[in-house]
Amino acid sequence: MKEISPEATSDVKSVDAVELLSRKFPGSIKPDDRKGYEGIVVDSSKLPEVATAIRDELGFDLLANLSYVDYPEEGVFEVVYNAYNTAVGGKGLTFRVRTSRDEAEIPSLIGVWPGVDFQEREAWDLMGIRFSGHPDLRRILLWEGFAGHPMRKDWREPFYEEDNKPYGTRWPEGQVQRAEMKTPYGMNVQYPGGFKLEGWEPEGEEALYAGLGTPLGIGPDIHQIKTDQLIVNLGPQHPSTHGVFRMAVTVDGETITRLKPVFGYLHRNHEQIGERNTWLQNMPFTDRLDYFSSLANNLAYAISVEKMMGQEIPERADLLRVLMVELTRIQNHYSAIGFLLNDLGAFFTPVLYALTERELILDLFEATTGSRMMCNYMRFGGLAYDLPSYIGGPAIKEGDRERELDTMKFIKGLVYERLPRATDMLDRYLTNNEVLVNRLKGVGVLPGDRAIAYSATGPVLRASGVPYDLRRADPYSIYNEFDFDVAVRYNGDSYDRYLIRLDEVRQSLRILEQVVPRLEETEGQEYMGGKRSYNHRVPAGDHYGHAENPKGELGFHLVSDGGGNPYRYHVRSPSFINLTALEEMCVGHKVADIIVILGSIDIVLGEVDR
């Protein structure tokens, strides 16, 4: 039995931080003294100065997360920032600002951390907080003209039933009532009172296109050529955007001068539904964030809530969690490489190789958790099930019975033989391939300092020469017991973002090689700490928990009021925030390169739009 998250070294430092800041900004800083809350409260008028000091003097250079909370009783919105130090790792610094609900406005931090760009737009879109000084404060997940700001506590969706689950209204008198039966339109819509269709005009997308006219000052000087600029839309239905992602691009000839991502085509209201759910009900929803890596999402959420509950985890559960998460990472990176090759024009053959290996890993997931993709495997305190004793496979010959493969043998076969071989095979076929090298090398360069400024995380950050991996920087679960290196590459181009995925697969295999013997030792031991329960109560407080997911830092900013449901449930999504750097990476390149650069970032839309 051990602590869920070992004490990080820089804990003392954060006390110093408060002292240093309050000396520098007397009267503008005070520690957050609410029970269960940490960090400091900053006076909103001084926010940019304090943020600059936090970045430059205290060394918290990576702004990992921006979250927003509504406290209607007090009449305030609170914006919460979590900053981390990429050089030494350790715990971060939480600082927050408050603004009145009626005139919600705080200074934008875009000048300090450009990575807040989309996150501030999200806070405006969903909560209605204005960020003064933000150059392009438009709605981001919804559309211009949408009525209201849905993350406010007093906003109600068309299918509103009750504030919190479990709902009592679903089965009145034993009869199911479909939500459609309760609205006049028979579907999930509502209109503000007095809305008249006659004479009404949709707002359209002028605001989006307005921002595309002026080319950025980076890249080649296209004014010399004196050609026309053209705005091209890629997506949302486009085979290379990895889902329903859209980019509005200004091109000059073939050269990109501006690029604006358009989000929200898969905005499934994860956070709003999450706040109606009970704590545990959110577990299956996390599966659907990054649907390639459901088990890794499970872990990030589980450790965040466990930290708030002070729950301990048995060793076997930790081992199985690491096993599942590292296998998830491997299959995610295989698929990422496969789809990157798709984007390069090697349509489907490399993907077939990647997916063949992925299927084997999914066989283990299915046998263990009951589902190939949406595993819903972890619980607060452990896991839902242990490993099964065997993995069923289809009969291969006529008259055969179904095959039954011993699970441990299957895992060993994967970890010691099959996956290392598959990794070497991908490496051998692809890494020195002339087309691949020519299309990737030097394309979409993101220097390390820019990557940090843009809050990029995961392989994107590490391919730019910043060895920041939360498994080492702020260790969780039992990662500090394993021997592995943080993969890092230094050029920051698409080629390095490709290579780093192979490196990470190899490091994951190294971890797995240490996990497997310990799994055998702990066979039959308890895999669930604490009580099994559907309804957990989480002590009141506020916590930002995060984990190193295959695509970057997946964080959960959770606020509990002590009840059975999260008061605030915010997802810090790596794919979404990594895209902030997309424009800078693309400008100056050709149209065909956008696809490659996007492929090398590796996004998944369930997580981008949530």
Next chain:
Amino acid sequence: MTMTPDDYSDLNNPDIPIPDELKSNIAITTLDRIYNWSRARSVWPLLFGLACCAIEMIATAASRYDPARFGMEVMRPSPRQCDLMIVSGTVTKKMVPQIVRLYNQMAEPRYVLAMGACASGGGPFKEGYNVVDGIDKFIPVDVYVPGCPPTPQALLHGFITLHKKIEGQSIMSVPWYKKGQSEAIPVPVLGPDLIDPRQGELIQAASEGEYSAQFETDENA
């Protein structure tokens, strides 16, 4: 490839006997059967994915499940070249205008397969403010495949079900050989909420107060 009699035995009209020695050379059939037989075996899906279910659709398209066995491995990104739209995932209000437009652009005969709980009825995200509770609110669906996500086997079963449906159609009654043009489905508009142009009157009535009592409580604050 040479065909064995088994390959097209389902084409033969059983009422007309064919001498044994000619069985591998001759098939006697009806126009409907050969028409549907060939259509059902070359259904090209539209290459577009919406959400998590799309990943299972890709897994289905890969070697292990191999839809080439059903003549369905050719996925086209252009709606003009496709017969089948697989709605593979959550349909959001922001996305549904594009989906309706894609459907309108597909040439007849065209089919729609709603893959998974989301496309069929909203799924786990049904109560979300940006989620359409089922694509059948906008376009006609031929096959629903349950699951979240449906396994590849389930999707294959959906394909086979679609083939059965195709084989049951008759050239005499299919809508695309009828006189006149089929009407395009009106594309929904993004307003204060999603607006289905077909519900214009209903929305007007609501704004004139007929439903306002109910809507007082659900009002955006």
